[in-house]
Amino acid sequence: MNNFTYARATSVKDAVERATNDQNAILIAGGTNLVDRLKVFLDEPSQLIDISRLEMKRIERTSEGGLSLGALVTNTAVADHPDVRRDYPILSRAILSGASQQIRNMATVGGNLLQRTRCPYYYDTAFPCNKRQPGSGCPAATGINRMHAILGASDQCVAVQPSDMCVPLAALDAVVVVEGPKGKRQIPLTDFHRLPGNTPQRDTNLEPGELITSVVLPPVPFAKSGVYLKLRDRTSYAFALVSVAAAVDLAGEQIQNVRLAMGGVAHKPWRSKEAEKFLIGKSANTATFQQAAEIALLEAKPLTHNSFKVDLAKRAIRRALTVSAKGGGVV
Amino acid sequence: MEHKKRAEITSQPGFLGQALTAAGTAIAAPSLLNQATIAKEASQSNPGEINVKLTVNGEQQTLDLEPRVTLLDALRDRLGLVGSKKGCDHGQCGACTVLIDGERVYSCLTLAVMQEDKAIVTIEGLANGDTLHPVQAAFIDNDGFQCGYCTPGQICASVALLDEVKRGCASVVTPDLASPPQLAELSEAEIKERLSGNLCRCSAYNGIVAAVQQVTGQKPPSPAAVMVNEPQEMLR
Numbered sequence: 019m020n021n022f023t024y025a026r027a028t029s030v031k032d033a034v035e036r037a038t039n040d041q042n043a044i045l046i047a048g049g050t051n052l053v054d055r056l057k058v059f060l061d062e063p064s065q066l067i068d069i070s071r072l073e074m075k076r077i078e079r080t081s082e083g084g085l086s087l088g089a090l091v092t093n094t095a096v097a098d099h100p101d102v103r104r105d106y107p108i109l110s111r112a113i114l115s116g117a118s119q120q121i122r123n124m125a126t127v128g129g130n131l132l133q134r135t136r137c138p139y140y141y142d143t144a145f146p147c148n149k150r151q152p153g154s155g156c157p158a159a160t161g162i163n164r165m166h167a168i169l170g171a172s173d174q175c176v177a178v179q180p181s182d183m184c185v186p187l188a189a190l191d192a193v194v195v196v197e198g199p200k201g202k203r204q205i206p207l208t209d210f211h212r213l214p215g216n217t218p219q220r221d222t223n224l225e226p227g228e229l230i231t232s233v234v235l236p237p238v239p240f241a242k243s244g245v246y247l248k249l250r251d252r253t254s255y256a257f258a259l260v261s262v263a264a265a266v267d268l269a270g271e272q273i274q275n276v277r278l279a280m281g282g283v284a285h286k287p288w289r290s291k292e293a294e295k296f297l298i299g300k301s302a303n304t305a306t307f308q309q310a311a312e313i314a315l316l317e318a319k320p321l322t323h324n325s326f327k328v329d330l331a332k333r334a335i336r337r338a339l340t341v342s343a344k345g346g347g348v349v
Numbered sequence: 350m351e352h353k354k355r356a357e358i359t360s361q362p363g364f365l366g367q368a369l370t371a372a373g374t375a376i377a378a379p380s381l382l383n384q385a386t387i388a389k390e391a392s393q394s395n396p397g398e399i400n401v402k403l404t405v406n407g408e409q410q411t412l413d414l415e416p417r418v419t420l421l422d423a424l425r426d427r428l429g430l431v432g433s434k435k436g437c438d439h440g441q442c443g444a445c446t447v448l449i450d451g452e453r454v455y456s457c458l459t460l461a462v463m464q465e466d467k468a469i470v471t472i473e474g475l476a477n478g479d480t481l482h483p484v485q486a487a488f489i490d491n492d493g494f495q496c497g498y499c500t501p502g503q504i505c506a507s508v509a510l511l512d513e514v515k516r517g518c519a520s521v522v523t524p525d526l527a528s529p530p531q532l533a534e535l536s537e538a539e540i541k542e543r544l545s546g547n548l549c550r551c552s553a554y555n556g557i558v559a560a561v562q563q564v565t566g567q568k569p570p571s572p573a574a575v576m577v578n579e580p581q582e583m584l585r
Contacts, residue, residue, distance in 0.1 A: 049459055057438070098518050114519060119513070124458065124459060254541075
């Protein structure tokens with residue numbers, strides 16, 4: 019990696035000022051994705067601003083009855099927090115399905131949202147990549163694109179956002195709290211990540227100098243029966259080919275409320291509000307879930323090597339909804 | 350202390366190569382080198398270096414490091430602690446696993462400069478004098494290694510695993526998040542999932558699982574039994 023200067027931020031304000039004054043600086047907390055990118059020259063910052071010692075390490079109850087996750091809480095601490103386990107097991111299970119214990123011990127809530135795609139063409143600087151160098155081209159569009167997007171992609175970029183944690187966050191209507199040179203603001207998680215469009219170099223709607231301070235979970239009582247189903251090439255320590263976060267709220271046989279989001283299929287965690295709308299009021303059975311899955315994948319545009327993802331996603335949705343309707347747990 | 354460590358590491362070719370390159374001097378036999386000169390020249394020719402204090406295996410170490418130096422490189426090339434191995438160098442193999450403040454991490458994915466004031470424990474710090482850590486002994490008892498390159502990381506990961514189970518940490522295969530398994534009831538599926546961040550290309554996995562079972566107070570099955578049981582477990 020290139021060399022850089024190193025500064026330890028003393029407060030959120032200090033971090034924002036430093037990042038605003040040096041647009042070539044990068045904030046670092048857990049660093050599990052960033053250090054890896056630095057090693058292969060994907061990022062070449064002039065300065066690293068270490069925010070890992072700032073006070074954003076608490077999980078607290080909100081006045082609404084939800085939970086606020088500090089941006090620097092580790093993945094392990096979120097997954098093992100008693101309140102998260104009890105009220106949002108869907109989030110615990112998604113986090114525990116991601117990476118390895120060593121990574122989860124270092125990786126943070128804020129960093130998880132900001133990790134970048136693992137598209138091999140993005141990672142290999144011998145190839146052009148519109149995400150790395152806008153306008154240079156996208157070899158994945160016609161190359162080996164087995165891992166790539168089937169929803170929301172553009173002719174500029176077919177990469178997927180790799181996070182497991184973000185999928186239930188999208189389903190739970192989580193809100194990202196950020197602080198920047200213009201003050202604080204809140205961004206719904208579903209609006210935090212961007213589709214590639216003509217600017218695939220931008221993963222998120224964070225503005226220069228802004229940093230994530232927390233992620234707020236609203237109360238979602240039926241999230242207790244939520245499930246996270248992750249399908250991948252090996253049973254552990256691999257990114258998802260397709261993942262589904264689903265939570266069904268039943269009154270007898272009738273679906274009162276439902277949440278459905280997918281990972282591994284798009285440039286952002288993919289919430290399917292159309293499928294949710296269809297499901298509400300319907301009877302919870304295989305035929306209904308199958309129809310919802312068809313609706314969720316209606317816009318799918320598979321690439322040369324990943325058409326299998328369309329059927330895989332439909333089956334995963336059906337199974338996740340079925341298990342959630344039966345009370346949740348291990349899928 | 351610092352001088353002693355610097356003298357010790359003259360036998361490490363990695364360190365010498367780096368220091369000499371940095372100092373811009375010609376390669377010379379280790380015995381001819383004046384350690385003080387190397388240190389001084391290195392810091393003079395690298396204005397980007399900063400003073401970093403690391404606590405490794407209970408000893409305080411002071412190093413001049415560029416901020417880009419990973420903890421793994423600092424441990425191996427500067428402190429001569431070559432037990433932690435560099436496998437993939439990308440957080441995928443686990444051979445570099447060490448404990449920081451009691452938690453296992455990949456030392457290749459973290460910068461040394463970020464680890465000041467934290468307690469770092471490497472494979473070299475696990476034994477108590479000549480008495481091996483129980484996990485080390487269990488790896489020997491159950492032949493949890495073949496080539497052994499991944500073994501230090503596997504052992505550090507296993508030591509952390511025991512502590513995590515004692516603290517009630519769950520894994521993705523834990524059936525009930527409200528009651529994670531105790532040590533004595535830790536299943537093979539749990540052990541495998543919890544050690545999945547460490548790869549062994551010799552696939553000494555059965556011995557490693559048996560070693561962990563031994564330290565949890567369970568009776569390790571014979572390797573043959575493990576192989577027979579595996580497909581049944583996967584079918585469940």
